[in-house]
Amino acid sequence: MFTGIIEEIGEITRVDRAADAARITVRGPLAVTGARHGDSISVSGVCLTVVDQTADSFTVDVMAQTLAMSTLDDVAPGRRVNLERAAEVGDRLGGHIVQGHIDGTAEILALSDGSAWRVVRFSLAPALAALVTDKGSIAVDGISLTVSAVSPADEPQQWFDVSLIPETLAATTLGQKTVGDRVNIETDILARHVERMFAVRSAQDRTPAASGAGRSDS
Numbered sequence: 001m002f003t004g005i006i007e008e009i010g011e012i013t014r015v016d017r018a019a020d021a022a023r024i025t026v027r028g029p030l031a032v033t034g035a036r037h038g039d040s041i042s043v044s045g046v047c048l049t050v051v052d053q054t055a056d057s058f059t060v061d062v063m064a065q066t067l068a069m070s071t072l073d074d075v076a077p078g079r080r081v082n083l084e085r086a087a088e089v090g091d092r093l094g095g096h097i098v099q100g101h102i103d104g105t106a107e108i109l110a111l112s113d114g115s116a117w118r119v120v121r122f123s124l125a126p127a128l129a130a131l132v133t134d135k136g137s138i139a140v141d142g143i144s145l146t147v148s149a150v151s152p153a154d155e156p157q158q159w160f161d162v163s164l165i166p167e168t169l170a171a172t173t174l175g176q177k178t179v180g181d182r183v184n185i186e187t188d189i190l191a192r193h194v195e196r197m198f199a200v201r202s203a204q205d206r207t208p209a210a211s212g213a214g215r216s217d218s
Helices: 064-069 126-131 166-171 189-206
Strands: 008-017 021-027 040-043 046-053 057-063 080-085 104-113 118-123 137-140 143-150 159-164 182-187
Touching: 021 040, 021 064, 040 057, 057 064, 126 182, 126 189, 137 159, 182 189
Parallel strands: none
Antiparallel strands: 008 021, 008 080, 021 057, 040 046, 040 080, 046 057, 104 118, 104 182, 118 159, 137 143, 137 182, 143 159
16 A cells, blocks of 8 residues: 655666566665565556565566556656655555556646646546546545546546645656656545445346245245
């Protein structure tokens, strides 16, 4: 589990691709501190498992499904990524509960600078629209953010806004993002559970109860 509070900006140093997977090495001196084989590190919001490490870098294996669902599909050496080690029990939860199990990607639609902040508008897949609400939490490239606006429910192209303070722009990769860039999105786990609960209950309500089940005439 993660908190969405980015610890450092790392850099991809090597990518070895296979037919349905990739092995990626990331330079991150802080993130690798104390890391052991099998530990989890969030790489721009994607929970990955350490399979090897040096004093200032770590290596992870990425399977086909993760590549297909995230921005890691076209990752290359030199790309900067947000890094966060798994939360320790007893730490303050500065952001929100982030699993590192992303829902997919979104595209930056617009950037608007204020006097001391930047508003970023992201596209939102229709399937995720119900899970994102104004003032709710969302993880963008692993960063815990608060949604500052959402599109009307009947708007054809769904979107959401976040408002970024200078600290977030400086301490994460969002400060270098431009219109058209893709990011990894993870919606709030609580919203996902509620959606699933209602979907199952609705399906059960539509299913007629079996009558006379198990009855036999003698």
